[in-house]
Amino acid sequence: SCSNQHLVFGCFSFDSLSQKWGFEALAVTHEFFMPGMVDTHIHASQYSYAGTALDLPLLQWLNTYTFPVEACYKDLEFARNVYTHVVKRTLRNGTTTACYFATIHTDASLLLGQIANDFGQRALVGKVCMDTNNFVPHYRETPEESHDETNRFISEMLKKKYPLVRPVVTPRFALSCSAALLGHLGEIAQNNHLHIQSHISETKEEVKLVKELFPDYDSYTDVYHKHNLLTDKTVMAHGCHLTDEELKLFREKGASVAHCPNSNISLCSGMLDARRVLNHKVKLGLGTDVAGGYSPSMLDAVRRTLDTSKALTIQDPQYQTLTFEEVFRLATLGGSQALSLDEHTGNFQVGKDFDALRVNPRGPKLLRSLGVVKSQVCSGSFFSPSLFPLPPSGDDRNIAEVYVAGKRVVPFVERP
Numbered sequence: 001s002c003s004n005q006h007l008v009f010g011c012f013s014f015d016s017l018s019q020k021w022g023f024e025a026l027a028v029t030h031e032f033f034m035p036g037m038v039d040t041h042i043h044a045s046q047y048s049y050a051g052t053a054l055d056l057p058l059l060q061w062l063n064t065y066t067f068p069v070e071a072c073y074k075d076l077e078f079a080r081n082v083y084t085h086v087v088k089r090t091l092r093n094g095t096t097t098a099c100y101f102a103t104i105h106t107d108a109s110l111l112l113g114q115i116a117n118d119f120g121q122r123a124l125v126g127k128v129c130m131d132t133n134n135f136v137p138h139y140r141e142t143p144e145e146s147h148d149e150t151n152r153f154i155s156e157m158l159k160k161k162y163p164l165v166r167p168v169v170t171p172r173f174a175l176s177c178s179a180a181l182l183g184h185l186g187e188i189a190q191n192n193h194l195h196i197q198s199h200i201s202e203t204k205e206e207v208k209l210v211k212e213l214f215p216d217y218d219s220y221t222d223v224y225h226k227h228n229l230l231t232d233k234t235v236m237a238h239g240c241h242l243t244d245e246e247l248k249l250f251r252e253k254g255a256s257v258a259h260c261p262n263s264n265i266s267l268c269s270g271m272l273d274a275r276r277v278l279n280h281k282v283k284l285g286l287g288t289d290v291a292g293g294y295s296p297s298m299l300d301a302v303r304r305t306l307d308t309s310k311a312l313t314i315q316d317p318q319y320q321t322l323t324f325e326e327v328f329r330l331a332t333l334g335g336s337q338a339l340s341l342d343e344h345t346g347n348f349q350v351g352k353d354f355d356a357l358r359v360n361p362r363g364p365k366l367l368r369s370l371g372v373v374k375s376q377v378c379s380g381s382f383f384s385p386s387l388f389p390l391p392p393s394g395d396d397r398n399i400a401e402v403y404v405a406g407k408r409v410v411p412f413v414e415r416p
């Protein structure tokens with residue numbers, strides 16, 4: 001294995017093995033291990049309609065498609081079916097850690113935790129909390145229900161003693177939560193030292209409405225902060241329209257941003273200036289944000305992050321475009337830091353769990369680049385991250401195996 005300050009790769013050439021054991025060399029050369037990827041923001045419940053409805057801006061999109069679909073998770077069999085598919089699909093695509101939104105339904109959210117545990121995925125799982133919803137009134141809770149069910153969700157989840165799955169306190173966003181509910185959730189998170197996830201400043205319309213609804217607060221970020229929801233275990237999705245003052249507050253509190261570029265573009269929400277977030281020294285990870293984002297693949301999130309950064313460069317040629325190394329880091333170590341799980345995962349540092357992908361760069365999509373890869377990159381046992389052959393054109397067919405905490409979880413083991 002080799003390392004630099006930010007990235008630690010394992011890279012193995014099997015040439016010597018094939019000579020020694022007489023293996024078919026072509027079949028095994030130049031495979032390597034890379035750290036598993038961390039999806040810092042994904043709605044497991046929205047997987048059922050991913051890619052089918054992206055023709056409305058965020059708030060209309062929520063009311064028209066998202067809330068009616070999420071209401072269906074009252075049905076546990078429906079939930080089991082979708083949640084099994086999303087856990088398997090993300091694992092197969094190299095997501096070793098996922099930070100999930102479920103729905104308001106406690107039992108279905110517990111089921112998502114069980115399914116992630118059964119398939120061996122590291123996960124934060126959130127039962128969604130919301131007491132404001134004028135469009136689909138049967139899909140909301142009272143503040144008391146939300147408080148009590150969140151407590152039940154947390155205690156039931158912790159009782160299961162799943163080694164890799166933890167509950168995360170999940171107010172949907174300020175527009176779906178009364179101040180009373182935000183207060184309850186801040187208190188629960190604080191008393192139990194729990195992770196927190198929500199959305200922030202995704203669209204300008206949302207920011208404007210939050211200002212109107214919470215006129216006594218300095219900013220959108222301040223609404224969460226004053227309710228004890230901005231901590232060093234908080235991850236906020238999007239943040240496209242955060243001000244410098246808000247980013248300073250994020251930095252001060254150790255809270256992080258989940259950059260969800262596919263969703264930001266698909267719903268025409270905005271373009272996060274990731275460079276600005278990094279310059280503020282705010283922790284930053286990447287998220288697929290299924291189903292505002294239509295792809296559950298973190299490699300897609302890598303590509304979209306590069307695209308967004310390049311689009312910002314087109315607007316301003318002085319812009320410091322993100323490099324591939326930086327984006328790859330965001331998808332792995334950056335994500336684990338954003339979720340405050342970097343003690344356990346994110347790279348191959350000694351002492352961390354082995355969350356890894358065995359990559360076969362000879363998968364179908366990469367044949368064209370193989371000449372370059374072979375002659376310039378993989379001729380020795382070290383691997384140059386700047387010529388990393390997977391993300392620009394790779395997909396799940398290039399991921400031969402997935403390991404979480406040292407256990408092989410892909411290919412899937414058939415369970416009885």
Ligand code: GUN
Pocket residue numbers: 043058062066172173199202263289292
């Ligand atoms: N803001 C509040 N809820 C949601 C959601 O489900 N998806 C996205 N993209 N933004 C949100």
Ligand code: ZN
Pocket residue numbers: 041043199237289292
């Ligand atoms: Zn989201």
